[in-house]
Amino acid sequence: MVYLTRRAEFSASHYYHNPELTPEENRRLFGKCNNPHGHGHNYTLEVTVRGPVDPRSGFVMDLAELKEVLNREVLDAMDHRFLNKEVPEFRERIPTTENLAIAIWERLEPQLKVAELHRVRVYETPDLFVDYYGEP
Amino acid sequence: MKAHLTRRYRFSASHRLHSSAMSEEENRRVYGKCNNPYGHGHNYALEVTVGGQVDPRIGMVCDLVELDEFVGREVLDRFGHENLNCLEAFQRVVPTTENLCAEIYRLLERGFRAAAVEKERLEETMLNSFEYCGEAGLGPG
Numbered sequence: 337m338v339y340l341t342r343r344a345e346f347s348a349s350h351y352y353h354n355p356e357l358t359p360e361e362n363r364r365l366f367g368k369c370n371n372p373h374g375h376g377h378n379y380t381l382e383v384t385v386r387g388p389v390d391p392r393s394g395f396v397m398d399l400a401e402l403k404e405v406l407n408r409e410v411l412d413a414m415d416h417r418f419l420n421k422e423v424p425e426f427r428e429r430i431p432t433t434e435n436l437a438i439a440i441w442e443r444l445e446p447q448l449k450v451a452e453l454h455r456v457r458v459y460e461t462p463d464l465f466v467d468y469y470g471e472p
Numbered sequence: 473m474k475a476h477l478t479r480r481y482r483f484s485a486s487h488r489l490h491s492s493a494m495s496e497e498e499n500r501r502v503y504g505k506c507n508n509p510y511g512h513g514h515n516y517a518l519e520v521t522v523g524g525q526v527d528p529r530i531g532m533v534c535d536l537v538e539l540d541e542f543v544g545r546e547v548l549d550r551f552g553h554e555n556l557n558c559l560e561a562f563q564r565v566v567p568t569t570e571n572l573c574a575e576i577y578r579l580l581e582r583g584f585r586a587a588a589v590e591k592e593r594l595e596e597t598m599l600n601s602f603e604y605c606g607e608a609g610l611g612p613g
Contacts (some may be wrong), residue, residue: 354529365530367537430531434475438526462534463480467521471474 339454340396341384344406346415349374350431374418379436380459381410383444387451397451402414409443433460437468445470475532476491476590481543483552486513487567488518490496490557497538511555516569518547522587534587542586569596573604581606 351374352366362370369375383406389397414423419431425439437458445453459465488511489503499507506512520543524533551559556567567570573594580589591610595601603610 341539352531354531357529365535428526430525432531434477434526434533435531437475438473465478466533467478468473469476 337386338389338396339384339386340399340402340451341382342399342402342406344381344383344411345378346381346411347376347378348414348417349376349421350419350426351375352397352430352432353367354430374420377460379414381406381440382455382457382459383440383453384455384457385451386454397448401450402448405444405447409447410440413443433458433466434468436464441468441470473526474523475533476521476537477587478519478521479536479539480541481518481520481548482515483518483548484513484555484556485551486511486546487556487562489566490510491566511557513597514590516551516572518543518576519591519593519595520578520589521591521593522584524587524591532537538586539584542584543580546583550579553575569594569600569602573602577604577606 351363351371352369353372354365357365378459385397385426389396401449417423419426419436423439424430427436429435429439437456440458441453441456444456453470456468457465487506488509488513489506490499490609491502494502522533522539522541526533539593551572556562556572560573561575562571573592576594577589580592591603593601593603
């Protein structure tokens with residue numbers, strides 16, 4: 337079993353708000369992140385897939401195919417977007433780094449046929465990242 | 473759904489590696505420059521990983537402000553800009569980064585309640601880093 341990681345970068349804006357809470361509670365819980373006009377980050381995404389090495393190609397999976405899936409499912413949908421308003425998952429869920437990692441997993445997992453998705457890591461900043469392994 | 477959040481912090485401290493169980497020559501041989509009696513310092517980088525179910529109310533594993541406050545109070549305030557050899561924790565053990573890593577893990581595991589502390593990674597320099605997650609050791613993940 338070999339693990340292959342591909343890195344991608346995207347920039348997006350978001351804000352944190354739970355409509356079931358009062359405006360005061362939202363401000364207290366989320367602080368500056370509650371600004372309804374949003375703020376942005378340069379996200380770094382690391383996607384790790386795993387599988388046996390194909391003896392014919394010497395690959396776990398074709399990197400061009402992985403790149404194509406990442407571009408289509410993640411970057412085209414999220415790069416230079418306002419996550420709360422333009423990405424359907426975040427109409428209901430708060431676009432925290434945790435939920436972003438889960439949403440990216442849910443987008444990628446059904447698209448990967450050759451290798452198995454192992455980990456989605458999302459860096460919101462160099463000092464904060466979330467790992468999601470598809471755990472319930 | 474269970475996620476794992478890692479936060480990175482920085483602090484600077486000095487130390488001297490010297491073991492009372494060894495002779496002066498042995499200390500010099502084992503620890504080299506790190507045995508300099510006047511001590512020396514590092515910019516440490518600390519990564520703390522906590523894990524748990526994502527709370528649907530806040531969309532997070534735990535409130536980051538709580539984690540930052542806890543690490544700030546229990547780790548950064550305690551070790552930042554200190555001579556580690558002068559601290560109670562290093563009166564009986566040598567303040568190597570291995571021992572510092574284990575001491576920080578004990579402080580985190582004992583005191584932080586908002587999420588499960590799963591792993592700690594401590595960089596002494598850009599070239600050396602140490603990971604600890606209790607005695608069980610790191611899994612394949």
